[in-house]
Amino acid sequence: MVKRDRPTLTERRAEELRLEIARKAVEIFVADGDTSVTVDRIAEAAGVSPRTFHRHFPAKEDVVRPIFRLSSTQVITALRNAPTTGDVVETLVAAWVSQLHEGTLSDGERQFLKLMASTPQYRLRWMEVDDELSEAMAEFLRERVALGDHPLHRSLPAYLVVHATRHVFDYWILSDSSEDIADLLRDVFRTVLAGVEATRPVPTGDGG
Incomplete structure (x- = not known):
């Protein structure tokens, strides 16, 4: 077929x-x-x-599923169309900010996301897109970041990035923060990827 x-x-x-x-x-x-x-x-x-x-x-x-699916599709498209060269963190920031109008939220959008983040049954629908985002993120990172050979070493960093992103957006939305979302994401992405690099297994040889 x-x-x-x-x-x-x-x-x-x-x-x-x-x-x-x-x-x-x-x-x-x-x-x-x-x-x-x-x-x-x-x-x-x-x-x-x-x-x-x-x-x-x-x-x-x-x-609410179509709303979150549309946003996740925009991020995934940005990740898949991103160049394989350049600063990985800046590329990630650009991908996530691509779903926002001029890098921010309107009052109505912020109020909607507050309702979604604070209401369990709606928050679950929002979180459903995380698996698809993680798959796209894993593909993105494999082409740009040195990862270990074990399947967990190749998939876990993607989940860390996606869940770190959710944490940033939760903070930004629920606290009514006026901070630049791009700056918040940039700081968190650098922290996560630095941790991935620091804990990456170092190949060992048999030679002395």
């Missing part, structure tokens, strides 16, 4: 509809200042029936 590289027109339209419904839900979350809105109200705002909503989102909390 031939594997399709691109989604069909029907699949693209379905994804566009999911994203439109998700954006309407985000607008309501931000306007209300909480996530207690009913499915009926989200569906009405998006111009679809509750039945259509549930066809695309089995649970109400699933409605």
